[in-house]
Amino acid sequence: MTLLQVDDLTAEQDCLYTLVIKHADGSREARVIGSIVDYVFAPDDPVAAIERMARPEVRIVSMTVTEGGYNFDQVTGEFVADNPAIRHDLAHPQAPTTIFGYLTAALKLRRERGIPPFTVMSCDNIQGNGHVARRMLVAYARLTGDEFADWIGSSVHFPNSMVDRITPVTTDADRAEVADTFGIRDAWPVVAEPFFQWVLEDEFGAGRPPWEQAGVQVVPDVEPYELMKLRLLNASHQAMAYFGYLAGYRYAHEAAQDPAIVSLLAGYMAEATPTLRPVPGVDLAGYQRELIERFSNPEVRDTLARLCAETSDRIPKWLLPVVRENLAAGRPVVLAAAVCASWARYAEGVDEKGAPIDVVDRLADRVTAAARRYPDDPAAFLRDPQLFGDLVDEPDFRLPYLAALKSLHEQGAAATLLTL
Numbered sequence: 001m002t003l004l005q006v007d008d009l010t011a012e013q014d015c016l017y018t019l020v021i022k023h024a025d026g027s028r029e030a031r032v033i034g035s036i037v038d039y040v041f042a043p044d045d046p047v048a049a050i051e052r053m054a055r056p057e058v059r060i061v062s063m064t065v066t067e068g069g070y071n072f073d074q075v076t077g078e079f080v081a082d083n084p085a086i087r088h089d090l091a092h093p094q095a096p097t098t099i100f101g102y103l104t105a106a107l108k109l110r111r112e113r114g115i116p117p118f119t120v121m122s123c124d125n126i127q128g129n130g131h132v133a134r135r136m137l138v139a140y141a142r143l144t145g146d147e148f149a150d151w152i153g154s155s156v157h158f159p160n161s162m163v164d165r166i167t168p169v170t171t172d173a174d175r176a177e178v179a180d181t182f183g184i185r186d187a188w189p190v191v192a193e194p195f196f197q198w199v200l201e202d203e204f205g206a207g208r209p210p211w212e213q214a215g216v217q218v219v220p221d222v223e224p225y226e227l228m229k230l231r232l233l234n235a236s237h238q239a240m241a242y243f244g245y246l247a248g249y250r251y252a253h254e255a256a257q258d259p260a261i262v263s264l265l266a267g268y269m270a271e272a273t274p275t276l277r278p279v280p281g282v283d284l285a286g287y288q289r290e291l292i293e294r295f296s297n298p299e300v301r302d303t304l305a306r307l308c309a310e311t312s313d314r315i316p317k318w319l320l321p322v323v324r325e326n327l328a329a330g331r332p333v334v335l336a337a338a339v340c341a342s343w344a345r346y347a348e349g350v351d352e353k354g355a356p357i358d359v360v361d362r363l364a365d366r367v368t369a370a371a372r373r374y375p376d377d378p379a380a381f382l383r384d385p386q387l388f389g390d391l392v393d394e395p396d397f398r399l400p401y402l403a404a405l406k407s408l409h410e411q412g413a414a415a416t417l418l419t420l
Helices: 003-012 046-054 084-091 099-112 129-142 146-155 172-182 223-246 252-256 259-275 284-295 304-308 320-328 334-347 364-371 395-410 413-417
Strands: 017-022 028-033 060-063 119-122 161-164 190-192 197-201 217-219
Touching: 017 172, 028 172, 046 099, 060 099, 084 099, 099 129, 099 146, 119 129, 129 146, 161 223, 197 223, 223 252, 223 259, 223 284, 223 304, 223 320, 223 334, 223 413, 252 259, 252 284, 252 304, 259 284, 259 320, 259 334, 259 413, 320 334, 320 395, 334 364, 334 395, 334 413, 395 413
Parallel strands: 017 190, 060 119, 197 217
Antiparallel strands: 017 028, 161 197
């Protein structure tokens, strides 16, 4: 559905929606969620959205804008000031199109009116998401004036967070099931697995709800939890997605029930574990076993196509930090390199039977062009410094990458999995 359709549905359904929990045994739980009490569709009325955030009663602005919404260079980590959307927002501060334009305009209004700033709470899958949100927003604000940027940096709070629940795209079958099973007509129910975890840094400038009463883990340091989630769950999704798709699977639970893919996941997680920090209250071995069980839930029906989307915003943030830490410590990166090779093979846009693959990625044209330079230049895919930095020059990464990519072309995904 488009954003405009979501806007229409929100008005028609009085901001209510149905949450459906899908258990692996086929049972369902459903409840209507009424936590949204009002809705402003910002593209239709950006001034209204800015004014809403500027109200004194607003104390927290949360944001989920995907990994690609933070507008920073994957290698340098610096804010990309020449992005056309950023240039537009700087020229039209009352009609922004990016989160930075909206937040900056609202914070300026609050400051002018003597209202304390709200807390900016990022919920995206980025390590140190609060720190990243602060750096990027300050960088944007600095383009409008140093003094205002300094005020944001010193006055606005940006808690880090980690959110974990597998939530696939809603389908027409989900809508039909909600109507048939529960008698609820909902044009956009949300379906999810039973598991959920929200870990939140207690770093708020003007108070917060008692979220711990709803199962949220409020902690002084989120980093151990987010590293666990990003480098085990999110990166394992990437490990499973491309190999699984190329091997002929289309759903995550199908791939996660293949013993060869389970072996890949277990091996990759063994590579990644040394890069983690001690996680208070978590048995990492048990967490890894639970991940494979969660991936295997046949009722969730998470598609591999969803997991394969926007890889240029995912692997550099989730998998490559594991590679770099392990290389620096002299540890092997064989399976992580194979995952990158599976991305390169998938990015060619043609599967093993010659059928087209719809590569959904903001850099789709670029990564596909690089991937298709195989075999004339086997390492061409790695020669993108914005994605891989200088990893092409690291033989302990490049050589297993090339071996896996060669096998993917000559033997196929299923046979390659058996060699890893």
